[in-house]
Amino acid sequence: MRILIYWNKLPQDQRTMLRNFLSENFRLKTDQLFEVLTVEEQDSLMGSGVTHEYKKGEIIFREGGIPTGIFYIKAGRVKKYKTNPKGNEHIFYLCSQGELLGYHALLGEEYYMDSAATIEISLITFIPKDGFLKVLRSSTTFSNALLKALGHEFSFFANSISNLATKSVKERLAFNLLILDEKFKNKDLPHEGNEIILSRTDLTNMVGTAKETLVRLLQEFMRAGLIEKTDKTIRILDRKALVKEANLMGSNTKKL
Template sequence: MSINGLFPIDKWNFSTQSILNNLPQEERAFLYANMTELPLKKGEVLFRQGTVPQGLYVVMQGKVKKYHMNGKGKEQIIYVANPGELLGYHAILSSERYPDSAAALEESIAGLIPKEDFLQVLDGSAKLSRMLLRSLSHEFTVLVNSISVFAQKSVRERLAIALIVLREKFKSGGEGLVEINVSRSDLANMVGSGTENVVRFLKEFKTAGILDTAGRKIIIRDVRQLIALSGYGSL
C-alpha cells in the first residue's frame, strides 16, 4: 500500500534521482562519456570519510549506505541511496574532503564521473546549478529532521521510522508485501542503538503481527501500525 498522506516520506529522502536525467542531452552525454562503472560487493567501500574526492558517484544498481564514523569507531548510517541517486558531490562543491563514507549495502554498481568533468559542466550549466542548490536545501531539511528525531524519539519509535523508510527503499513497484534485506547491525546503525535492542523490538513487532522475519530479511505486513508506533503525529 501507499503511505502518501500517512507519513511524510519526502522528509526522509534526498532528491537527487532526477538531476542527471533532467539535464540537456549534450550535458548529460558529456558527464557519462568518461564515467567508470564500479562493481561493488556487499560492504565494499565506495569512498571514505576524510579522503579527497575523486568525482561524483551515481548509484546505478543496488543500494549504497552513507555513514559517519565517530571517534570511537561507531558507525551511524545517515542515508540509503537507491539507483539514480548521486553521492559525493557535496565535498566537490565545498572543495573539502569527504565528511562521511559510502559503502554497498548489497551487491551494487556505482558510476564514477570525474571531478573535472562535473565541474566543467557545472561552470556552464545554470540548470545543473539550480537543481543542485535545490537538492542541497532539501537535504539540509532531511538532516535537520533526522537530528530532531534522534534527540526526541525513543528507540522503538526510531526503529519504526527506519523500517518505514527502508520499506520505501526496497519497494519493487508492486502492491505485495515488501521485503527489507538488511543486516541487524546496519539497521541498528540507522536507528542509533545497540543491535540487541533492535533485535528485541523486532521480536516485539513480530509478535504484534507488524512484520515477519526470514533470516536477515524483514517482511513488513502492517505499515499502518509502524506509522502509529513512529509517533509521526508529534514529528
C-alpha cells in the same frame, strides 16, 4: 536479514500521503538532478566517467578523504555513515539507483565528512571533477537544480537530527522500517510487499541502538501483531500500527 512490508491495512490515499511525507522530509532527492539535463549533457557527463562493479561491503570513499569527482549509482544501494572514535557506525542515509554521492565535499573543496559503502553488489560510475564542473558551468538548469538539492539537504539533516534526538528507540525502529520500504520498493509491483535485505548490524546502526535492544523490540512488534519474523525475514503485517509506533507526524498519524 530480509524485511517484507505489506500495504494491505493502509488505504491508497493514506499510502500516498505517507510516501509524500517521507519523500519531502527524509530523502535527499539527488536522483532528480539528471532529469533536468538534456540528452547531450547527460552523454557528456556520463561519457567522462568510468563504471565499476563494487562488491557488497566495499568502500567507495572514507571520511577524511579528498574528493576528486562524484559517484553516480547505476544499480545497487549504498550506505552513508559516520564513524565515532570507538569505530562504531551511525548510518544516516541509504542511497539507491540514480542518486549521486560525494558532490557536497567536491563543491565545497572539503574533505569527505562521511563514508560510503555498498550494502549489495552495485554498479557505480565515477565522474571526474573536470567533467562534472564542465556540465555544471554550462547548464544553468543543472546548477539551479543542484542548488535546490543542497538547500534541501539542510532540511533533511535537521529532520534526521530531530528524529534521533527526540524519538524513542522503538519509534526510530518503526520509522526506519518505513524509510527502508521506500528505498527498496519494487517499482514493477508497487502494491506488493517490498523485500528489504539488510544486515542486522546495519539496521542496528541505522536505528542507533544495541543489537540486543533491536532484537527485543522486533520480538515486541511480533507479539503485538505488527510483524512476522523468521530467521532471515521480517514481514510487516500491520502498516497502520507501524506508522503510529513511529509517531512520524504527531497528531496527523491519527489520519493514517
